[in-house]
Amino acid sequence: MDKQTNLENAQARIAEASDQAVLADLERELLGKDGLLGQQLKEIPSLPPPERGPAGRAANELKAALTAGLLARAAELAEADLAADREGVGFDATLPAPPVERGSLHPITKVTRRLVQIFSSMGYHILDGPEVELDWYNFEALNIPADHPARDSQDTFYCGEEGRLVLRTHTSPVQVRAMERMTPPFRLVCPGKVFRHENTDATHEHTFHQMEGLVVGKDISVGHLVGTMKTLLRGIFGKEIDVRLRPGHFPFVEPGFELDARCVFCESGCRVCKGTRWIELLPCGLVHPKVLEAAGIDPSEWSGFAFGLGLSRLVMLSHGIDDVRHLLGGDLRFLEQFSC
Ligand SMILES: [Zn+2]
Structure with missing residues (x-):
């Protein structure tokens, strides 16, 4: 599988993550030592010297792309949670309000x-x-x-x-x-x-x-x-x-x-x-x-x-x-x- 396909697969899995916990697991898997990024980084030292620079840049680009994708999905999920709360799903109007933090005079x-x-x-x-x-x-x-x-x-x-x-x-x-x-x-x-x-x-x-x-x-x-x-x-x-x-x-x-x-x-x-x-x-x-x-x-x-x-x-x-x-x-x- 070439690198482009790897990235597309990873992006697709990020987009499908159903909640924050799944997304967190995915983040560990993709960005971790043995993940997609880790594999690419591990290959670099064994490459012929002229190819190491481009390979390093490619790894950085991959990391940036994956991080951006994860953040965007996290924001979507948070927004969806909020929308669900607004519609009354998971929202209990009878719960006591969280305590208000009060300031004080110096x-x-x-x-x-x-x-x-x-x-x-x-x-x-x-x-x-x-x-x-x-x-x-x-x-x-x-x-x-x-x-x-x-x-x-x-x-x-x-x-x-x-x-x-x-x-x-x-x-x-x-x-x-x-x-x-x-x-x-x-x-x-x-x-x-x-x-x-x-x-x-x-x-x-x-x-x-x-x-x-x-x-x-x-x-x-x-x-x-x-x-x-x-x-x-x-x-x-x-x-x-x-x-x-x-x-x-x-x-x-x-x-x-x-x-x-x-x-x-x-x-x-x-x-x-x-x-x-x-x-x-x-x-x-x-x-x-x-x-x-x-x-x-x-x-x-x-x-x-x-x-x-x-x-x-x-x-x-x-x-x-x-x-x-x-x-x-x-x-x-x-x-x-x-x-x-
Ligand atoms: Zn005294």
Whole structure:
């Protein structure tokens, strides 16, 4: 029997396959080691060298033809099954429906919504701003001129011509934009995504989430700042939590602080607080007069406090997640743990 006839026979048998199981057997028979294709492949090494190339091509063509035929028949059979179902053959309207898979909110979305709720209840505006930001708003207006060392610690993605545009390295530019538009007194928070040009590891990610807060009013003091942070922590953890301030330096606040919160996971030291009973929570401080000035607010009349809350960090802390890369990795096995 010549090869053409072999192929025609095989195609005819494929066309006659009555269901998917018969078709699967046929596929094994035709494409398997001892099948039609296998026989052709086995012959190749024993052929004279000039004939091996054409024989190889012929085998490939045969494989393609058989595969296409099998796929086409499989599609026909599936279509026929479906049509039979539609006509009521094999369809039972009384069977319970298959369970519907439900999605869920990302843990960062959940914590953001909770915080927005808490700050709204304290009379804060919730603001949003551009993720591609002018250098002025991201740095200059925040008292971070071009030669300031803080620019090195915030490795920046520059984009656009002459480096005038950056992917924002923090959510603070939203505050500057807000101060330009709003007249004091005001309170606002701006949650959002920020970007750093960094190598990623368990504690560093190029994209993460922050929530910046700003209050401007008359005689705003560190006492207001501490009171607000305690309200915030009570809202998140549902109980009174002690905080402490350590001096910290950030160009846009004076004085600046690192705020630590009492570890909520232990009584005597644990992995999360590294045995210290304190968890570094956020940088904060009283707004630098130069920042108020840059936004057209008279620092002799108004003062304020600002804080930057790391949302990614907060999610990691509250769920005991040890690698920041899980958050935006898109791995469903990770995300499904938060569905409820
Ligand atoms: Zn602890």
